[in-house]
Amino acid sequence: MRFNSTTLLLPAVLTLAALSAVSLLVGVADSEWRIMVVSRIPRTVAILLSGATIAVAGLLMQLLARNRFVEPSTVGTTESAALGLLLVTLFFPAAPIGWKMVAASLTALAGTALFLGAIRRIPNPGLFTVPLVGIMLGSVIGAVATFIAYNYGLLQSLGSWQLGSYAGVLRGRYELLWIIGILVIVSYVAADRFTILGLGHSYAVNAGINARAVEAFGLAVVAVVSAVTVTVVGAIPFLGLVVPNLVSAVMGDNTRRSLPWVALVGAMMCMVCDILGRTIRFPYEMPVGTVMGVLGAAIFLAILYRRNARVRC
Secondary structure, eight states, X not given: OOOOHHHHHHHHHHHHHHHHHHHHHOSSSOOOHXXXXXXXXXXXXXXXXXXXXXXHHHHXXXXXXXXXXXXXGGTTHHHHHHHHHHHHHHHOTTOOHHHHHHHHHHHHHHHHHHHHHHHTTSSSOOTTHHHHHHXXXXXXXXXXXXHHHHHTTOHHHHHHHHSOOXXXXXXTSSTTHHHHHHHHHHHHHTHHHXXXXXXXXXXXXXXXXXXXXXXHHHHHHHXXXXXXXXXXXXXXXXXXXXXXXXXXXXXXSOHHHHXXXXXXXXXXXXXXXXXXXXXXXXXXXOOHHHHHHHHHHHHHHHHHHHHHHHHHO
């Protein structure tokens, strides 16, 4: 069943606006203007940008891999970004955050390309073979990063990159997220090409599309989004996995039509998880990565159960 996206747009935007207002008001300190400008507003903007872009990166990753059960955090992309940050911190500790982002983007791009190269060497990969390969690759990269961090006393830094939290987001420490916001807009312009590429490489070539260029652009978007979010807030699991599947079930598989909704729902879900993390044990705060991990896992299991039930029918 498909719904009229125009009819649902206004309620969705109003819901996101209400959640953003709640995010601005929730906190231990009083809602003074200085607190708002320095902390609350940057935090809310960071949640909106990162939630939307992580969800879109998950959609692009699924189109590139032609598999609904992958996202940057399950194919080694986020682990590769964290490894890049670790290496820069180890060898160039005084490097500015911009250079750290570049290094994380390069390692994330290499990790994602390695995953795509691996699955394309597997003849007739099954539905669950692709995510399993990604999980194994990510585990190997994560193990290498953990080994290096353990030997050089950087486990705490590695842990902060591997578990997303907005607690440290302040004015002057979130502005890099605007870069990935721009990338999402550019991705929307190329949405039709991604839709065709998702049908298969040969199909895209026959349709007159430069498949390699579109794939390279998609890889770059996924890598940069993963690198920037890991650098600024840390990894947020399951967001890029469940949101595209939920939107696809309602809006269909047309990327141009679904991409704005993926961004909107991703921002909403990330906002809900952050608010829950700040209120469940108030005045203490749970990392948004922990809350999203629990909620995302439950949603993912529901998606699998529904898919299996439909297959049996």
